[in-house]
Amino acid sequence: MLSPELISNLLFLALSHAWDNQAWKKVDTSVRQIFYEASQQYREAFEARHGNIRILTMNHPLRCEDLYIPLQFHIAGDEQDCSTLAGMERLTKAPLWGSLPNYLPTCSVEDWQCVNRHPFLIIIGPPGSGKTLFLRRVGLEALRPQEISRYEHRKIPVYLDLNKYNISELSIVEAIANEFEICRLPDSQRFSLSSLESGDLLILLDGIDDLADQDTAIRVHEIQDLVDRYPKNRYVLSRKRTSKTSYLSRFVNAWIQEFNTLQIHQFCRTWFAHIPDGKSAMPAKDWETLIETLGDICQHPLLLTLICLLQQHHEAPIQRHIFLYESALKTLLETWPKEKRGIRYTEPWQSLYRRQQVLAEVASIGFQENRTLFLEREIIQIAIQTLNNSQEEVSPQNALQILNSFVYDSGLLSCYVDGNYGFRFARIREYLTAYQLTTKTAQVDSLVQKRLLDYKWQQIFIFASGLDRTDTILKTLWRYTNELSHIPNLTYLLDWSSQVVDRRETTKSHDLRRAIAIFTVLEVCSIYGDDSHYQNALFSCSKRLRDVLYQLNQTTKMIYILDPKLLRSVHIEVLLDISLNLITRLQTSKLFSTETRLKKLARKITQLKNHIGQRELNAHQRKICISYVYSMWLTALQLDPEQILKVWQGLEALRDYLLAYSLLLRCREAAPAVSPELWMHIQNGLWKGGESAPIAYLERDN
Structure with a gap:
């Protein structure tokens, strides 16, 4: 009978494919065949x-x-x-x-x-x-x-x-x-x-x-x-x-380490290459957009697998991202612990809903207090208070069990060496904060008023709009956005945009035409205005308005921005060509009711261009020429130079209004359903400046 040592050595040689080994060659052929078959059996x-x-x-x-x-x-x-x-x-x-x-x-x-x-x-x-x-x-x-x-x-x-x-x-x-x-x-x-x-x-x-x-x-x-x-x-x-x-x-x-961008894309390609019934026809660009939107949850292999599973039968990206976050949260809190460890949460205070409430309260407190880390005793106290308020009496030991489940069962919280706990996924933290906001509607008004212009809260409001089925978030956002438009320095520009657009043109919405009109003014003033301080601020507003234009109409051709810093050293002929090109675009779009004035402006700029020719202008001559072009533009657009100057002195108000308006459009897009009546009132009130808005309608359900 073969000794155990020989059995081990022979099988090891067979498994390691060491057929040329001298010791293996000395083994009897029949014995060699037995262990070859054994190695094949083990491998299979x-x-x-x-x-x-x-x-x-x-x-x-x-x-x-x-x-x-x-x-x-x-x-x-x-x-x-x-x-x-x-x-x-x-x-x-x-x-x-x-x-x-x-x-x-x-x-x-x-x-x-x-x-x-x-x-x-x-x-x-x-x-x-x-x-x-x-x-x-x-x-x-x-x-x-x-x-x-x-x-x-x-x-x-x-x-x-x-x-x-x-x-x-x-x-x-x-x-x-x-x-x-x-x-x-x-x-x-x-x-x-x-x-x-x-x-x-x-x-x-x-x-x-x-x-x-x-x-x-x-x-x-x-x-x-x-x-x-x-x-x-x-x-x-x-x-x-x-x-x-x-x-x-x-x-x-x-x-x-978490997946980086290369690993994420490699995983997605591998997934759809080997799933028998997974046929994603999404272009790579759409995948990049979806991954960028979902943020850090794509760095987690299990959640990335979940996203691929949910996406594999769709030819276009899933638009309702709230659904993906809801699925990710449920997977980590319930599905994965049950599948991996057989964990079943049987106590009422361990239910998915109650544990999500605790997490949402922690996330909300963190956002409102601008903090990301909590001590163990703080989370335990939050859990006890949250569950007791829900008529679920829990002990500190129960609360500690909930905390440990967040850390070791679901991985939603990280425990650091200094004893602090923090959320592993920033996007899920934002989603939970939004979830908490929709469950406490009494806080909506004060939070929107306080955080409307806070970049860190924008995603919160977007998520909240996706979760809200009562239009409360949109109504509140519109009310405070409308208040921003009533700032005196901004009212003039908004009223002007309403008057100058051609109401006979119906291929584009009224909002879009007014936005393009304001964008045109920003472009003209940032390129030809003679105050460099305002030029930089105008350029910043132009970029923000570009986002608004894209949200209003993704196919618009008016979304382009010229950096004034790059134009200060170019030949004057280039600046004149820019004006002529812009006039042509405006005439083609038929947005303005000042068609005759635009033709006259084009004729004068062409004459000026022919007069200057290829001559090089000194700094003083160049400044006079640019000021003349700027003056002609204001006349053609029927803008008062003094009023425009006041608008530029209040550019911060314009930036804030554009930020709030862009947020409102994104929230409307994220909302599962918006009543046509509400959206009609919001559209009628946007960009109206000093005009009265239908506040009564928006407040009647509040």
Whole structure:
């Protein structure tokens, strides 16, 4: 009978494809065939058991090799990281668990470099970060022929999901033997012990943090003893957090870094190339727009998978982004913990709705107080107060369980080494704040009044509009936007835009025509105005108005901006050509009722251009010429120079109004449904300056 040592050596040779090895050539042909067949069986069984992955609502499993995207890791203590004070400072701000932020690009280590370098490795990442897929991918790579394998060490891989093994029934050594037996290897008990003793195994341990806390501690001690007893083997362990004890002291911690833009696009291409029924006809540009809009949730592998699943049957990007955020939140709070760990939240205070309430309250307080981090006791207090207000009596221990579920089950919160907690996803934090706003309508008026012009709150109002089914957000936004238009310095320009546009032209909305009229004034004054201070401010307003124009009509050809800084040194003939080109565009669009005046302006500028010819003007002559053109433009557009000067002195009011108007349009687009009557009243009131607006209608339901 063959000894266990010989069995191990022969099977190891077979698995490693070492057919040219001299020791292997001395083995009897019949024995060699037995172990060749055994190695083939193990390889096929390993691939069948661990080579495919199926998560969430996938209709078909995918091969791990097809879905896997090369990861980047950060390893604390590397020379490149600890060689500088800045590197040490970054490490003190690292989370206790989960992937480090993308502000550590210089500390990145590629996946195969990481796993090849360290014999005892802990892969750390939040729920859904790809730890399981990585472990399986390493095992599959170790089974490939050595000459083409990216895993450099000749080891037999064994993948163990510790969450599936009852700690009272099987030790890790017994679980290894059980895995060999399932894969139909001969004499699996003796073979596993012999392989451990000779150091022939690559042991991949997954799911240790999915056990109960007491069981996790037992398994950690068992792993440490296993490493001490069989140190020649290589070990890769996945965890959601770093160990706070001295156990596993031989292991090196490697944090999975979030996906970067390249990895996100590579994942999407790979997904749709291998999903049998996933046929996304979206152009790459649309994917880029969608990914940019969704923000940091696309950096999370599980949520990116969810987005691809939801998007795969649509030829155009899903427009209602609120649906994607709702799905992402539900996946992290409920679906994934249930699917991965079998967790079922049975208490009333553990329901999806109640836990979302707690998260929303934390997010809302953070936004209103302009803070991103909370202490543990603060979150516990918020949870107790929120749930008690909902008639759900909870204890501090219950609140701590909720906090731990946010950190370790869903990964929505990060725990940092200084004891603070913060949201992992900025976009979900914004969504939760908006959710809280829609549940407390009494706060809407004061928040809009206080935060309307705050850039950080714009996305909140857009999300809130998408969640609001009563038009409360839109009504409130319009009321305060309308108040901005009643500032005296701005009223003149808005009233002028209403009078100068040609009401007979019906191919474009009245709002769009008035916006283009104001945009024309901004362009003329920024190019030909003689005050450089106002020119820069006008250019800034032009860029903001460009966004408004795009929202009103994405096909408009009037959206162009000329930077006045670039025009100060060009030949005067170029400036005159710009005027002629602008006049032609205005005449073609038929937006203005001053057609005769525009023709007269074009004739005068042409005469001036012919008169100057190719002559070079000195600074004084150039200034006089530009002022003359500016004066002619104001006359053609029927603008009062003194009133225009007052408008420019109040450009801050114009910038604020355009910001609020742009926000209102974006909120209207995000809203699931807007009553035609409401939108008609809003349209009739926009850009009207001193004219009365239908305030009574908007306030009647408030």
